[in-house]
Amino acid sequence: MAVRAVVFDWGGTLTPWHDVDLTAQWYAYAQVYDPAEAASLARRLRDREEQLWQQQRASAGAVSTGALDSLFLAEGIDINDARHLRALGHYLDFWLPHTYADPDALDLLRGLKGRGCLVGVLSNTMWPRSYHQEVFARDDLDAFIDVAVYSSELSVAKPHASAFGVVLQALAVRPEEAVFVGDRLWDDIQGAREAGMRTIWIPHSTLPGREVPEARPDATAQRLQDILGIVERWDQLP
């Protein structure tokens, strides 16, 4: 079956993997929002965030974390307040160095589009679409992405088959016509396989929590640039 679409995970897949200190990210926020109580606010936001990710994992993506704003609202923070928006800017600045695309990503996406493939993104994220969009535009990837689906806008997340269904439907392709590329064996590889897609694993991330060593990707790519060759081979299969 010809490959009509390639759908990518974002963190650890289109970006190289980075270990990020979850308390430090919230400290960057809290230092601006409430300098006197920064350490305890950072801890509370971290705990709330971890709880949401755990809920998502425990439900196998049947429940998503929702959007970042839900954390602030639960903490009683006014999300329209200028102080909050300033603090949020510091949180996003903290993340900035971890958001740059893999140096191979632009050539890969261009190559896939050149073959007539559709390109999608499906990310488990709490960030708003606007932030992801900015990052893709900065790295010149936005013109090559046909559809981007973020779990912050969904009630489900990877590895739930419905999350994959959303991106497949938006691309108007059947699962067997699509390939999923991701760094997580459980969320990405097992999830996409269960949704009926072929899978390519990027094996360089240090992952916490639940993993399934028995999840078997159809192919493994040591570098993003290997993906074009894999897709070309699959296209030539009868």
Ligand SMILES: [Mg+2]
């Ligand atoms: Mg990832």
